[in-house]
Amino acid sequence: METVTRFAPSPTGYIHIGNVRSAIYPYLLAKQQNGKMILRIEDTDRERYVEGATELIEDTLEWLGLNWDEGPIVGGPHAPYFQSERKAIYHKYARKLIASGRAYADPTPSTQIEQYRQECNANKTPFLYRNYRPDNTPEWEPGIPLRFKAEPKEYQWHDEVMGDMHAGPEVQDDIVLIKKDGFPTYNFAHIVDDAEMGVTHVMRGVEYLSSTPNYLALYDALGIKRPKLVSLPHILAPQGNKKLGKRDGAKSVTEYRDDGVLPEAMLNYLACLGWNDGTEQEIYTKDELIKAFSLDRIQTSGARYDETKLLWMNGQWLRRIMDEQGVNALYERSGGFWPETAHNHTDEYRKQVLAIIYDRLKTLSDLRSMTGYFFADPEIDLDMITNNKFLKKLSESELEELLKTSIARLSALSHWDADSLQDVLNQLLQDTDRKPAELFSLIRLSLSFAPFSPALNLTMSVLGRDTSLARLNAVARAI
RNA sequence: GGUCUCGUAGUAUAGCGGUUAGUACAUCGGGUUUUCAUCCCGACAAUGCGGGUUCGACUCCCGCCGAGAUCACCA
Secondary structure (H helix, E strand, O other), rough: OOOOEEEEEOOOOOOOHHHOHHHHHHHHHHHHOOEEEEOOOOOOOOOOOOOOOOHHHHHHHHHOOOOHHHHHHHOOOOOOOOOOHHHHOOOOOHHHHOOOOEEEEOOOOOOHHHHHHHHHHHOOOOHHHHHHOOOOOOOOOOOOOOOOOOOOOEEEEEEOOEEEEEHHHHHOOOOEEOOOOOOHHHHHHHHHHHHHHHOOOOEEEEHHHHHHHHHHHHHHHHOOOOOOOHHHHOOEEOOOOOOOOHHOOEHHHHHHHHHOHHHHHHHHHHHHHOEEHHHOOOOHHHHHHHOOOOOHEEEEEEEOOHHHHHHHHHHHHHHHHHHOOOHHHHHHHHHHHHHHHHHHOOOHHHHHHHHHHHHHHHOOOHHHHHHHHHHHOOOHHHHHHHHHOOOOOOOOOHHHHHHHHHHHHHOOOOOOHHHHHHHHHHHHHHHHHHHHHHHHHHHHHHHOOOOOOOHHHHHHHHOOOHHHHHHHHHHHHHO
16 A cells, blocks of 8 residues: 655744654655655644745755655646645544444533533543533534544554554543534544545654544544554753753754754754664665655654754755766855855855865855855954964064065965965975964965965965955055 | 653664664763864763562563653644
């Protein structure tokens, strides 16, 4: 049987780090088994609906490369993929349950229900609505909620991650199937949809584990074969032991994109947070993940989100792309991340800058803060030179002389390329009898006035003869 | 409170009835002619507690403790 997985978010906002894994794992499993992943939008709660959230979700999945085989935009044989458009289907299933005596219309006012609930809380007993089941129930009609009629019993099932599970009758209840507004609850809608859409693996967060017996009861009452159940442990917030949510400042996935994180790194990090293949491999391409993925190696406990490791991994990916695909490939990714001043320069020049700076980047947005002096003359800040730990021992006249000697030598250079520049620098070191730390720091700072920069010969070769000499001269005059 | 789940270094994890308990991030130290970074080398650091079973337990069993989930006309 073909593997069919699904990602079924509610359009209530953006997808964040804490919940995107329930899209990643279904994708990996479906691709590995040549199956399909369905994207289904669970928009039955009209109060929490957020305009534009569906687009945000689609955008996020596309960026990560998690392409769905059926769903919004691409369509498919089980359309529509918005639950709000599938009311008739849920009602059809609801009538089946009414006909078999497993569902009843419940006219009890919500204030009354609330009172029952509070009684239970006061008595410290679990609230089970089936203990308050009304005696005479009316015909079901719009405006009256429809409830499942539980027939509590012992349930056993297997969870692909958590293992063999069991639950007693005490957790099964008369859950609401259809709300008074006519929309189904999640509890009912997802059962119907998964069955209609042929979903074979239901993957979702562990918070649904407790309600699984109710779902099992529903499958039985509807005569639906149980899909495989996969509970995904939570991703924990950096502080405390709570699952990572928007309240803990969980950033949206696309926010990382805008900060210059590569989708490869994001996918890699998230997939490996709470899952591993038993080897010591750390860096995985999407294809490698698809190949290596397995449900039974998903961790059973929650995993804490660690942004530092994500950024480390992003650095690894930045370098990997440069090493394997070359500067052009990385340059294509660097689109909106250059400083304003870079726009007056050619692609070719920016590529040269990228080629010597890339191994210093954690994210592409670091380009903004780290490359300014390649595109515009930096402001001369003599304090940076005189306070430098290697240069503060030298007097102003010594600094000036050292700089002038360097300028003279560099001016005489006929081929302004990295190798020749290195030769001149080495020669200069010998002739001036200065330590590398002194000579190089002076030139480096005079050219960049930046806290750090690439190797001196590379920086000068990219900057070019005219700019380099002009900057050195300007500093020599200023001292 | 009922029910369920989880518990290896700061973090993510490997492992297994017998290992010097492995790896990565982080941290600290060192190296690669300046800085920052990359890269390389090294250091620190863990089986929640208590009982069993066993020649031997991180591993199996029980209890405890700790943490989390759930008990909505939200998903």
